[in-house]
Amino acid sequence: MRYDLALVDLDGTLTDSAPGIIASIEHAYDALDIPRPSEEALARFVGPPIEESVVRHGVPHERVPELITAYRSAFTRGGMFDNSVYDGIVDALTDLRAAGLRLCVATSKPELFARQIVEHFGLDGFFEAVCGASMDGSRSTKADVVAHALETMAATEDGLPDADRIVMVGDREHDVLGARAHGIPTISVTWGYAPAGEIDEAAPLAVVETPDELVKVLLG
Numbered sequence: 001m002r003y004d005l006a007l008v009d010l011d012g013t014l015t016d017s018a019p020g021i022i023a024s025i026e027h028a029y030d031a032l033d034i035p036r037p038s039e040e041a042l043a044r045f046v047g048p049p050i051e052e053s054v055v056r057h058g059v060p061h062e063r064v065p066e067l068i069t070a071y072r073s074a075f076t077r078g079g080m081f082d083n084s085v086y087d088g089i090v091d092a093l094t095d096l097r098a099a100g101l102r103l104c105v106a107t108s109k110p111e112l113f114a115r116q117i118v119e120h121f122g123l124d125g126f127f128e129a130v131c132g133a134s135m136d137g138s139r140s141t142k143a144d145v146v147a148h149a150l151e152t153m154a155a156t157e158d159g160l161p162d163a164d165r166i167v168m169v170g171d172r173e174h175d176v177l178g179a180r181a182h183g184i185p186t187i188s189v190t191w192g193y194a195p196a197g198e199i200d201e202a203a204p205l206a207v208v209e210t211p212d213e214l215v216k217v218l219l220g
Contacts, residue, residue, distance in 0.1 A: 001220050002165075002219060002220035003101065003165055003166065003167045003218055003220075004101065004102060004161035004162075004165040004166070005101070005102045005103075005104065005153060005160070005161050005165065005166045005167075006096070006101060006102070006103050006104070006166075006167050006168070006169050006218060007104050007105075007106040007131075007146060007149050007150075007166070007167070007168045007169070007179070007184070008103055008104065008105055008106065008127075008168075008169045008170075009047070009105075009106065009107055009168075009169060009170035009171060009172075009175050009192075010105055010107035010109055010114055010117065010118070010132075011046050011047050011107065011108075011109060011171075011192075011193070012046055012047050012170075012171035012172065012189075012191075012192025012193040012194075013086075013169060013170050013171050013175075013189055013192055014085065014086065014089055014105075014118075014123065015083050015084060015085050015086065015089075015117065015121065016083065016084050016085075016086055017046060017082075017083040017117075018043065018046045018193065019082045019083070020075065020078070020079035020080060020081065020082030020083050021045060021046050021075070021079065022042050022043070022045065022046070023074070023079055023082065024071050024072075024074040024075040024079035025042060025045055025050070025054075025071055026042070027070065027071070027073075027074040028067045028068075028070035028071035028074065029059075029067070031067075031070040032059070032063060032066060032067055032070060034058055034059060034063075034067075035058060037057040037058065041057055043193060043195075044193065044195060045057075046192075046193045047108065047170075047171060047172040047174065047175075047192065047193050047194075048108060048142075048172060048174050049108045049133060049140045049141060049142075049174075050068065050071060051064055051068065051137065051140060054067055054068075075113070076113075080113055080116065080117060080120075081117070081120055083117065083121075085121050085123070086191060086211070087211075088210060088211035088212060089123075089211055090123075091211065091212075092211035092212065092214055092215050093123065093126040094126075095215050095219075096126075096215060096218060096219070097126055099219050101218060101219065102128055102153075102158070102161075103126055103127045103128065104127055104128055104129045104130075104131060104149050104152070104153055105118060105127050105129070105130040105131060105132070105149075106131050106132075106142075106145050106146055106148075106149040106168070107130075107131070107132045107133075107145065108132070108133050108140070108141075108142055108145060108174065109132050109133065110132055110133050110134065110135050111130065111131060111132030111133065111134065112132075112135060113132070114130050114131075114132040115130045115132075118130050128153065128156060129149070129152045129153060129156070131145060131148045131149040131152050132145060133145060141174075141178060142174040142175060142177065142178025142179070143177070143178040143181040143182065144178075145178065146168065146178050146179050146181070146182050146184065147182065150166075150182065163183055163184070166184050167179075167184065167185055167186065167187060167205070167218065168184050168185070168186040168187070169186070169187050169188075169189065169214065169218075170186060170188060170189070170192075171188065171189050171190075171191070171192020171193060171194055171199075172192065172193065172194050172198065172199075173194065173198050173199065173201065173202035175188070176188065176199075176202035176203070176204045177202060185204070185205035186202075186204040186205060187204060187205060187206045187207070187208060187214065187217055187218070188202070188204040188206070188207045188208070189207075189208055189209075189214060190207060190208070190209045191209070191210075
């Protein structure tokens with residue numbers, strides 16, 4: 001199947017952002033004097049909306065806004081760029097764009113931060129748009145972000161391709177489920193942060209192990 005538009009996740013798909021995210025989360029738990037989750041649990045924070053993750057790991061609902069503020073403070077002071085682009089990603093994006101595939105970042109990270117990260121690593125030239133969550137939480141789930149990305153791309157000069165020509169690319173189950181809510185299939189990558197069995201259970205359209213393999217699947 002040859003696709004015309006790929007919505008691409010950021011954390012765990014384009015960049016290895018775990019070091020900065022985890023350090024910022026640890027700072028936030030310490031700032032609120034709440035016991036930190038285990039190292040294994042902290043690794044699972046990368047990718048899904050942070051609001052969902054902290055509630056699952058010991059933060060009372062009424063303290064979530066306070067923790068998010070502490071997290072963002074640490075993240076913007078340096079954690080945001082304690083990050084790196086995965087090997088092979090730039091070459092893959094270059095090949096995809098040369099072949100005419102349109103690309104849009106669709107991430108659960110706040111859009112303000114996502115734009116800065118994409119620009120910092122020089123990836124902005126590959127993407128027509130960078131779409132993410134809102135800072136006020138009104139757009140937070142992956143399904144919300146996918147809807148935002150589709151609306152954004154529909155407003156571009158080339159408009160939105162037919163639904164069967166759109167695909168999501170991501171590393172976690174929420175990428176699969178968020179895209180599926182809009183009838184969009186997902187290609188899952190194995191170099192991200194999904195714990196064992198998560199991708200298989202989510203049942204994406206395909207699973208790839210390298211950026212080169214991703215290019216081949218996307219270009220049919």
